[in-house]
Amino acid sequence: MTGKQKKQFWNLIQTTLILIAMFIMLVPIIWIFLAAFKTHVDVYQLKLFFTPTLENFATVFDDPYRLGEKLVNSTIVALVSVVIAIPIATLAAYSFSRFSMRGETMMLVIILATQFVPAVVIILPFFVMFRDIGLLDTRLGLILVNLAIVMPFAIWMIKGFIDGIPMDTEEAAMVDGSSRLQVIRNIVLPMAAPGLVTSAIFCFIIAWNEFLFALILTNKNAVTLPIGLALFKGEEGDLWNLLSAAGIIIMAPMFVLALMIRKYFVQGMTMGAVR
Amino acid sequence: MRDNTLKYLLVLPAVVVVFATAIWPLIEAARLSFTVGRLNRPGSLDQYIGWENYTWAFFEEPAFWNSVYVTALYTFLTVGLTTLLALGLAMLLAPGGKLRSAAQTLLILPFAMSPALIGVSFRFMFNPEFGLFDAFFGAVFPPLADVSWLANPNLAFAVVVMADVWGWIPFLTLVLIGGLASVPRDTVEAAQVDGASGWRVFRDVTLPQLGPVLAVVIILKSIFSLKTFDQVFMLTNGGPGTATQTLSHYIYFNGMKYGQIGYSASVAWLMVIPMIFLTYAYAKFVFRKG
Numbered sequence: 001m002t003g004k005q006k007k008q009f010w011n012l013i014q015t016t017l018i019l020i021a022m023f024i025m026l027v028p029i030i031w032i033f034l035a036a037f038k039t040h041v042d043v044y045q046l047k048l049f050f051t052p053t054l055e056n057f058a059t060v061f062d063d064p065y066r067l068g069e070k071l072v073n074s075t076i077v078a079l080v081s082v083v084i085a086i087p088i089a090t091l092a093a094y095s096f097s098r099f100s101m102r103g104e105t106m107m108l109v110i111i112l113a114t115q116f117v118p119a120v121v122i123i124l125p126f127f128v129m130f131r132d133i134g135l136l137d138t139r140l141g142l143i144l145v146n147l148a149i150v151m152p153f154a155i156w157m158i159k160g161f162i163d164g165i166p167m168d169t170e171e172a173a174m175v176d177g178s179s180r181l182q183v184i185r186n187i188v189l190p191m192a193a194p195g196l197v198t199s200a201i202f203c204f205i206i207a208w209n210e211f212l213f214a215l216i217l218t219n220k221n222a223v224t225l226p227i228g229l230a231l232f233k234g235e236e237g238d239l240w241n242l243l244s245a246a247g248i249i250i251m252a253p254m255f256v257l258a259l260m261i262r263k264y265f266v267q268g269m270t271m272g273a274v275r
Numbered sequence: 276m277r278d279n280t281l282k283y284l285l286v287l288p289a290v291v292v293v294f295a296t297a298i299w300p301l302i303e304a305a306r307l308s309f310t311v312g313r314l315n316r317p318g319s320l321d322q323y324i325g326w327e328n329y330t331w332a333f334f335e336e337p338a339f340w341n342s343v344y345v346t347a348l349y350t351f352l353t354v355g356l357t358t359l360l361a362l363g364l365a366m367l368l369a370p371g372g373k374l375r376s377a378a379q380t381l382l383i384l385p386f387a388m389s390p391a392l393i394g395v396s397f398r399f400m401f402n403p404e405f406g407l408f409d410a411f412f413g414a415v416f417p418p419l420a421d422v423s424w425l426a427n428p429n430l431a432f433a434v435v436v437m438a439d440v441w442g443w444i445p446f447l448t449l450v451l452i453g454g455l456a457s458v459p460r461d462t463v464e465a466a467q468v469d470g471a472s473g474w475r476v477f478r479d480v481t482l483p484q485l486g487p488v489l490a491v492v493i494i495l496k497s498i499f500s501l502k503t504f505d506q507v508f509m510l511t512n513g514g515p516g517t518a519t520q521t522l523s524h525y526i527y528f529n530g531m532k533y534g535q536i537g538y539s540a541s542v543a544w545l546m547v548i549p550m551i552f553l554t555y556a557y558a559k560f561v562f563r564k565g
Contacts, residue, residue: 032399101282117297148300209390
């Protein structure tokens with residue numbers, strides 16, 4: 001083989017490997033998409049071609065599953081968690097980014113560390129407390145606990161974005177007589193806006209997909225979508241066509257959101273350790 | 276207002292929230308771990324019994340050691356496999372171009388998928404009658420044709436590991452692609468001009484440069500592997516028997532199903548200890564950048 005042929009051959013191998021890898025990564029997702037449009041007869045066969053139906057989507061929203069209620073719960077819980085977390089995190093992130101404080105590193109490490117504490121540790125005391133004060137199976141309870149995972153992410157991510165904003169505009173405005181709070185509102189917030197939106201989307205995805213807290217704290221009124229998946233166990237086993245339809249409702253909106261922030265999600269997930 | 280006061284006021288709300296939602300439960304879990312702590316027995320949450328829960332876990336509960344073993348093996352396998360496969364995929368995808376950047380975009384999708392749903396999807400894929408992966412493995416390797424994956428302890432474990440690796444490869448790959456981008460091109464080219472083989476270039480130039488990113492990825496993945504709960508719950512619920520019962524699942528089961536809050540809090544705290552070391556290691560990398 002000549003050098004050129006060798007290179008072409010090598011390229012072909014690489015392309016094939018990439019296609020195989022993509023196929024493996026996508027096939028479980030595609031399979032769910034297909035199954036969601038199959039009838040309950042077709043879903044129990046390895047069929048690639050079938051007459052699609054929308055019936056499953058109607059069924060999951062109907063009695064007794066009522067996935068609509070779970071959808072509302074998931075949306076409210078994730079949205080409110082983010083709406084509480086982002087402003088609080090932004091103020092803290094600005095301060096961590098621009099000032100040096102006593103014990104700053106310590107505080108940042110602790111905030112980072114809370115992210116790594118197993119959720120099952122956090123939830124035990126909350127379960128006991130919520131049982132005593134009547135917050136079990138409420139959206140409020142779920143929102144409060146979600147802050148435990150969303151807040152540290154938000155602080156670290158937003159800090160990363162504010163670190164990237166040069167300080168000179170702020171300093172110039174201060175010389176011109178603006179107060180620090182005016183600077184934050186008029187200069188930092190507009191410049192950090194894309195970063196704030198990215199962080200908000202990121203936190204929304206995390207809160208939306210959260211499973212363990214909702215599993216332990218809810219059983220009827222505040223059940224979220226991922227917990228709702230457990231509904232589709234019939235007497236003859238799993239109802240795969242309905243599970244798949246519910247799966248699409250859970251994952252499709254997150255796919256859209258994730259594609260919007262794809263450039264940033266490595267930075268977000270590593271809390272700034274990799275940029 | 277002076278900056279000196281303001282800077283503390285700005286972080287105050289965040290510190291309060293983090294304390295209330297993450298630090299307080301840790302402390303309270305520690306307290307509970309020294310009590311009788313039965314959910315159905317009023318007053319037992321304030322009934323202190325010293326280290327009894329801990330000694331119980333250590334000396335009287337084979338199921339505890341089983342979950343330690345499951346978690347350790349699970350962490351070892353998932354961290355190793357995910358890192359290796361992601362490194363390979365990152366090398367393949369790093370050069371860029373149409374196909375490769377399209378592939379990078381698609382990699383976001385499994386990340387956005389709820390881990391619980393990943394568990395469901397793998398239970399689907401390995402269904403003995405109409406699971407796609409089940410059919411595939413059966414065709415490629417006939418002895419596996421008639422097995423019921425999730426009913427066999429070892430195979431169920433393998434499926435849980437596969438689901439985890441599948442779910443985490445995309446994230447690790449994207450991080451490593453970022454890391455590869457920062458390896459200086461001229462060093463690689465210089466080595467190639469000097470006649471170094473592809474493998475030598477990788478081992479002596481790329482890998483050392485990638486070191487810190489690789490370390491970050493391995494620590495982070497270890498933390499997430501140790502905590503694993505969602506997929507396991509949906510995929511096998513710890514079974515068959517306790518073959519796939521991770522520590523998180525064991526804690527959940529004892530605390531919520533049997534109502535032994537005190538005991539499960541003690542196991543939970545045992546789980547926090549390795550996390551402290553990993554977090555310390557991770558923090559070093561985060562602040563190295565500063």
